[in-house]
Amino acid sequence: MIEAKKLTKTFRDRKRGLVRAVDRVSFTCQPGQIFGLLGANGAGKTTTLRMLGTLLEPTQGSATVAGFDAVKQPEDVRRSIGFLSNGTALYGRLTAREMLEYFGRLNGIDGAALRVRVNELIEQLEIGEYQNGRCDKLSTGQKQRVSIARSIIHRPPVMIFDEPTTGLDVMTSQTIMSFIEQCRDEGLTVVFSTHIMSEVERLCDQVAIVHHGKIATEGTVSEIKQQTGEQVLENAFLKIAHQLDDAQR
Numbered sequence: 170m171i172e173a174k175k176l177t178k179t180f181r182d183r184k185r186g187l188v189r190a191v192d193r194v195s196f197t198c199q200p201g202q203i204f205g206l207l208g209a210n211g212a213g214k215t216t217t218l219r220m221l222g223t224l225l226e227p228t229q230g231s232a233t234v235a236g237f238d239a240v241k242q243p244e245d246v247r248r249s250i251g252f253l254s255n256g257t258a259l260y261g262r263l264t265a266r267e268m269l270e271y272f273g274r275l276n277g278i279d280g281a282a283l284r285v286r287v288n289e290l291i292e293q294l295e296i297g298e299y300q301n302g303r304c305d306k307l308s309t310g311q312k313q314r315v316s317i318a319r320s321i322i323h324r325p326p327v328m329i330f331d332e333p334t335t336g337l338d339v340m341t342s343q344t345i346m347s348f349i350e351q352c353r354d355e356g357l358t359v360v361f362s363t364h365i366m367s368e369v370e371r372l373c374d375q376v377a378i379v380h381h382g383k384i385a386t387e388g389t390v391s392e393i394k395q396q397t398g399e400q401v402l403e404n405a406f407l408k409i410a411h412q413l414d415d416a417q418r
């Protein structure tokens with residue numbers, strides 16, 4: 170489970186002064202649920218996910234991830250999560266298989282257990298054909314499959330996806346979305362960020378619309394449509410964003 174309580178992050182920016190990137194964001198995501206953060210560029214999605222993933226410390230507020238406090242127990246949180254963004258790096262000189270073995274060892278898996286887990290992921294994600302190819306020679310889609318396998322090798326109970334399909338073609342995006350669904354079906358707690366409406370419609374059990382660092386509204390996709398009186402999620406999103414902008418003027 171993930172519980173964010175009034176998570177806040179301010180950055181000191183040379184040009185803009187103090188930037189409140191995330192402003193008192195609270196939400197809960199249960200096991201077997203996909204929670205989506207939907208927002209435009211600069212809304213604060215990545216910063217929120219990075220705080221959950223212990224990559225950034227909140228200025229205020231707190232978060233519990235898989236029962237551990239993100240500030241006080243960062244090691245435990247890191248062991249309990251898989252983090253996938255579209256920039257998740259692979260080491261070019263390693264083969265796909267070596268890459269998975271390497272990350273398995275980093276996560277304390279070794280010997281026969283490591284072989285079994287790597288083989289399982291190679292089969293599940295259809296990496297077999299290019300498992301012995303160097304990562305820098307793989308196509309974007311192939312790399313993304315290896316990145317997925319890498320992020321989940323230690324069987325974390327929580328998965329965090331930061332705009333995982335940005336810049337990918339339709340086929341690769343479909344692979345990622347199916348994988349996100351599979352995580353949910355296996356009972357994992359899944360949080361992901363996106364600005365793509367169709368992904369939210371397909372995947373999210375619960376969605377929060379993030380605008381200028383704040384959660385503007387939260388609910389199921391149909392609740393948000395109903396709230397705004399809009400049939401199309403994009404229109405509902407725009408309406409909420411405009412209302413918030415008007416209120417701030």
Ligand SMILES: Nc1ncnc2c1ncn2[C@@H]1O[C@H](COP(=O)(O)OP(=O)(O)OP(=O)(O)O)[C@@H](O)[C@H]1O
Nearest residue numbers: 180182188190208209210211212213214215216217
């Ligand atoms: N290290 C930083 N220093 C200063 N400002 C930052 C820093 N990181 C993020 N910001 C600012 O915080 C705000 C939120 O950024 P964030 O990357 O979280 O948004 P996002 O919703 O993920 O956007 P995108 O979809 O473009 O990735 C933006 O105004 C951004 O410029």
